[in-house]
Amino acid sequence: MGSTLFEKIWDQHSIxxxxxxxxxxxxxRIFLHERTGSIALKSLEERKVPIRNPNQVFATIDHIVDxxxxxxxxxxxxxxxxxxxxxxxxxxxxxxxxxxxxxPNQGIVHVVSPEQGIALPGITYICPDSHTCSxxxxxxxAWGVGSTxxxxxxxTNTLIKKKPKLMKIMVDGILPLGVTSKDIIxxxxxxxxxxxxxxxxxxFMGSVVENLEIESRLTLCNMAVEFGATTGIIAPDNKTIxxxxxxxxxxxxxxxxxxxxxxxxxxxxxxxFDKTITIDCSNITPYVTWGTNPQQAIPISHSxxxxxxxxxxxxxxxxxxxxxYMGLEQGQSINNQKIDAAFIGSCTNSRIxxxxxxxxxxxxxKIADNIRAICVPGSxxxxxxxxxxxxxxxxxxxxxxWRESGCSMCFFAGGESFGENQRVISTTNRNFENRQGKSxxxxxxxxxxxxxxxxxxxxxxxxxxxxxx
Amino acid sequence: xxxxxxxxxxAAPLIRVNIDTDAIIPSREIKTVSKKGLSGxxxxxxxxxxxxxxxxxxxFILNQDPFKKASILVTGNNFxxxxxxxxxxxxxxxxxxxxxxxxxxxxIFYSNCIKNGILPIVMDGRVIxxxxxxxxxxxxxxxxxxxxxxxxxxYSNEVIETFVIQKQDKEFLINGLDQIEQTLQKNSxxxxxxxxxxxxxxxxxxx
Numbered sequence: 001m002g003s004t005l006f007e008k009i010w011d012q013h014s015i016x017x018x019x020x021x022x023x024x025x026x027x028x029r030i031f032l033h034e035r036t037g038s039i040a041l042k043s044l045e046e047r048k049v050p051i052r053n054p055n056q057v058f059a060t061i062d063h064i065v066d067x068x069x070x071x072x073x074x075x076x077x078x079x080x081x082x083x084x085x086x087x088x089x090x091x092x093x094x095x096x097x098x099x100x101x102x103x104p105n106q107g108i109v110h111v112v113s114p115e116q117g118i119a120l121p122g123i124t125y126i127c128p129d130s131h132t133c134s135x136x137x138x139x140x141x142a143w144g145v146g147s148t149x150x151x152x153x154x155x156t157n158t159l160i161k162k163k164p165k166l167m168k169i170m171v172d173g174i175l176p177l178g179v180t181s182k183d184i185i186x187x188x189x190x191x192x193x194x195x196x197x198x199x200x201x202x203x204f205m206g207s208v209v210e211n212l213e214i215e216s217r218l219t220l221c222n223m224a225v226e227f228g229a230t231t232g233i234i235a236p237d238n239k240t241i242x243x244x245x246x247x248x249x250x251x252x253x254x255x256x257x258x259x260x261x262x263x264x265x266x267x268x269x270x271x272x273f274d275k276t277i278t279i280d281c282s283n284i285t286p287y288v289t290w291g292t293n294p295q296q297a298i299p300i301s302h303s304x305x306x307x308x309x310x311x312x313x314x315x316x317x318x319x320x321x322x323x324x325y326m327g328l329e330q331g332q333s334i335n336n337q338k339i340d341a342a343f344i345g346s347c348t349n350s351r352i353x354x355x356x357x358x359x360x361x362x363x364x365x366k367i368a369d370n371i372r373a374i375c376v377p378g379s380x381x382x383x384x385x386x387x388x389x390x391x392x393x394x395x396x397x398x399x400x401x402w403r404e405s406g407c408s409m410c411f412f413a414g415g416e417s418f419g420e421n422q423r424v425i426s427t428t429n430r431n432f433e434n435r436q437g438k439s440x441x442x443x444x445x446x447x448x449x450x451x452x453x454x455x456x457x458x459x460x461x462x463x464x465x466x467x468x469x
Numbered sequence: 470x471x472x473x474x475x476x477x478x479x480a481a482p483l484i485r486v487n488i489d490t491d492a493i494i495p496s497r498e499i500k501t502v503s504k505k506g507l508s509g510x511x512x513x514x515x516x517x518x519x520x521x522x523x524x525x526x527x528x529f530i531l532n533q534d535p536f537k538k539a540s541i542l543v544t545g546n547n548f549x550x551x552x553x554x555x556x557x558x559x560x561x562x563x564x565x566x567x568x569x570x571x572x573x574x575x576x577i578f579y580s581n582c583i584k585n586g587i588l589p590i591v592m593d594g595r596v597i598x599x600x601x602x603x604x605x606x607x608x609x610x611x612x613x614x615x616x617x618x619x620x621x622x623x624y625s626n627e628v629i630e631t632f633v634i635q636k637q638d639k640e641f642l643i644n645g646l647d648q649i650e651q652t653l654q655k656n657s658x659x660x661x662x663x664x665x666x667x668x669x670x671x672x673x674x675x676x
Contacts, residue, residue: 015662016655020636024655026662028673036554038502049649055674079500086502123673130553130577146555146581147504148648156652158659162635164576194487195547195573228547230576251672258672293487314486314545314594321485411552414497430551432491434514 002268004166005235006201009141009265013124021162027153028123029056032096033109034087035063035413036128040150041090052157054095058118059087061101062108064413067376067403071101076415097249105248107379107405110134110347114218115381117247121236121262126153131347131429132231133224137217138244139236139265143201144225164230167200168273171208173282178463180357181212181220182349182427182446186287188279189227190297197229200275203267204234208281214243215353222348223429226294235266286461289431289444290334291322296431300449300461303333325433326441327421334459339443340422342373342454343436344400346410349427349447350378355386358451359394361462367399368457372418374401376408400454412437425453473586474643476567477614478540480624481530482601488544489551490578494560496552507556508563531564535609543601544571546594549578558585568615570597570622583638586645588617590632600624617642 003011015024032040037059044051051057064080065071073081084101091098099106105116110131113119121139126132128150135142145153153159171184189196202224209217217234224232241259244250251258289297290304296319298304304323307330310316323330328337344350344358355377367373375395377383383405386392392402409416410428417437418424424442427450431442443459452462497520498510509523516532518524525532531539542561548571549557558581561569568588582589592600603624604611614623617639623629641648652659667673 013666015659018637022635022637024652024659026659026666035499039504042502043504047649049653077497082502120672122670128553128555130551144553144577146553146558146577146584148555148584149580152649152652155649156656156659157663158652160637160648160652194550198547198573199576225551228550228573228575254672258670261670261672293489295487314484317484318486318545411491411496413499430489430491432489432551434495435491438514438520 002271004267004271004273005139005203005265006141006166006233009122009124010163013141015158018160022160023163024158025124025161027126027157027159029058029118029125030150030153031109031113031118031125031127032057032059032087033063033129034061034083036147036150038083038086038090040128040147040154042086043147044151044154045090049155051094051154056157057096057154059091059096060099060106060109060112061087063407065101065406066415067406067408069404071404073101077413080413080415104380104384107381108347108350108407110222111351111378111382114138114214115247115379117244117250120244120250121240122265126150126159130225131222133229134218134222134347136221136224136231136233137214138240139234139262141231141233143231164201165199165274167197167202167229167275167277169202169204170276170278171204171206171281172278173208173280175208175211175281176284178448179281179284179286180446180448181216183284183287184208184281185220185223185227186289186294186297186444187284188277189223189294190287192227192277194226194293194295195228197224197227199230201230202227202232204232209234210237213353214239215351218351219348223294226429236262286446286449288334288449288459290326290328291319292325292431292433293322294429294431294444296322297444298334300335300459303331304328306330335461335464337459338423339425339453339458340371341418341424342367342371342450343409343424343426343428344447344450345374345376345378345408346428347378347407348429350376350382352382352385354427354447355382355391358447359391361448361451362398362400362455363394365398365455367454371399371454371457373399373454374403374409376403377405379405409436411435412440425450425459473567474618475614475616476540477612478567479535479538479608480541480543480604480613481536481539482543482604483530484543484545484597484601486545487547487550490549490554490557490575491551493549493557494554499554499556504559505563507560511560511564538565540565540567541613541615542566542569543597543604544569546572548574550575553577555581555585558582558587562587570600572597583641586642588615588642590615590622592630592632596630
């Protein structure tokens with residue numbers, strides 16, 4: 001019997017069996033950010049436990065830092081600068097690779113990581129952040145951990161972990177024009193629930209996945225955690241290899257050796273998964289969430305379900321609560337729902353291809369009156385690239401604010417927010433209650449849908465408002 | 470870390486599905502680089518009528534007597550989904566929660582519970598429904614007893630429900646051992662592995 005991609009990487013990193021299904025797993029690379037990395041480093045310092053291999057550790061500032069031009073350590077979030085300064089103080093004098101606020105390579109941890117070749121195929125990789133699963137897109141065995149596990153990994157380069165169950169998701173068919181990997185993952189979560197992949201690591205396979213560019217694969221894997229999965233992974237291929245060639249932390253003289261290893265790294269034909277889901281993308285249309293959990297998502301052309309259609313009592317109550325929070329009615333259409341704001345950014349959709357796809361729609365257009373629209377590039381590199389291509393001018397002349405890179409308004413930490421009851425169409429990953437601010441109503445969608453909706457002033461599919469891609 | 474084997478406590482039914490860690494502790498309530506001082510932010514958006522005034526919302530279960538003294542939370546599936554913030558567990562623990570009973574958990578949250586001495590019990594939704602009814606009748610009297618040695622939750626003189634927990638998680642909760650110290654004792658086999666691993670995969674060296 002063959003092995004899956006996940007098992008191959010797992011087994012290659014298993015130091016020993018600890019009994020009861022637990023194994024001691026070697027961790028190759030660790031990435032930290034100021035929000036949760038600061039506490040892990042501080043805690044180890046207080047215990048006087050050294051970091052085992054600081055040169056395998058990376059850190060960036062993304063979560064709390066402001067995104068206004070000319071920003072510094074001081075943040076709109078009260079006490080935000082404590083997190084920034086604490087992380088900076090902890091990494092000072094160590095061999096940790098640090099991307100400080102003014103570093104040209106600073107940015108959102110999961111955007112910087114592939115961009116710099118820090119996440120690589122076949123390695124184990126952790127970060128105290130739930131969206132670490134994004135990096136599975138490169139064939140990296142990457143998952144999010146809490147602070148205590150992060151401390152363990154920093155101190156020992158290992159984690160004690162039980163192998164999760166394995167799920168195969170076959171993504172076949174032909175992806176229609178204007179439909180993105182964001183729509184695929186929202187479709188999956190809406191069909192199978194926010195805990196649909198609970199206790200499983202997912203491998204995304206199939207012709208559609210093979211055809212996706214690396215950045216779109218990152219979006220797909222990014223939301224594996226919203227599907228309840230331990231992580232997501234995609235086998236490395238030629239696209240992965242050419243994407244990584246020449247990146248700052250990619251192998252240099254050993255690149256050919258690595259390349260050879262990576263190109264062999266895939267699930268065997270006869271490998272067995274615990275569960276398989278197959279989807280045909282040919283009929284998927286752009287999705288948007290209507291509720292307060294990513295599973296409460298529908299195609300833009302559909303209506304919000306009726307409460308009576310939901311059988312489970314708890315799910316029904318969750319739906320009633322979500323409708324009330326979102327200020328929506330059961331059975332109403334979501335298309336043309338008036339919005340107050342539009343946000344393009346976050347580790348889900350803030351890479352150069354995301355910005356390009358939004359800019360294509362925004363070119364020579366203006367956003368609707370009374371809409372607040374913000375674009376936050378995922379990294380300083382993405383921002384620079386976008387400016388070189390003139391995308392910033394397109395965003396700005398359309399009426400978007402153009403920001404410095406960071407996590408920004410993906411979540412509200414006490415700094416910037418869209419405001420109470422404001423309806424925001426957003427390229428982010430979580431539409432939880434109060435996630436983007438007190439009583440802020442979040443609708444998750446792809447960058448194209450967000451751009452089209454910003455122009456229309458209401459939730460709109462790019463195609464339906466006559467914008468051809 | 471406080472270790473535990475068995476205890477009885479007031480249980481608070483907060484039956485909602487997909488309660489995320491943003492709800493357990495909103496990001497804005499994480500104000501310092503510390504694992505302490507977080508209980509005031511627990512369920513802040515639900516618990517207070519206004520975050521500024523901190524005036525309690527009387528409709529929220531943990532503000533009501535006797536649930537104010539609850540040490541067990543009974544809740545819906547996928548509890549603790551979302552952000553990896555361990556602050557959610559630190560806040561629950563500091564507030565006084567020692568065990569949670571739910572049909573399922575966010576996976577990072579589950580690990581975070583074990584590491585911080587909170588017992589995350591997995592139980593069927595139907596069991597949880599009848600348990601909730603029993604608690605609501607008389608929460609002060611109808612306490613739940615959690616026995617980690619026997620993997621049991623009993624909630625009247627007659628009803629005993631068993632649960633499954635990984636052996637190592639159970640031992641960890643009972644003994645409250647320091648995992649970093651334990652793993653550091655394996656340093657020689659880690660080093661041996663590491664040397665070979667880096668030799669086989671020379672491209673892994675980041676420096």
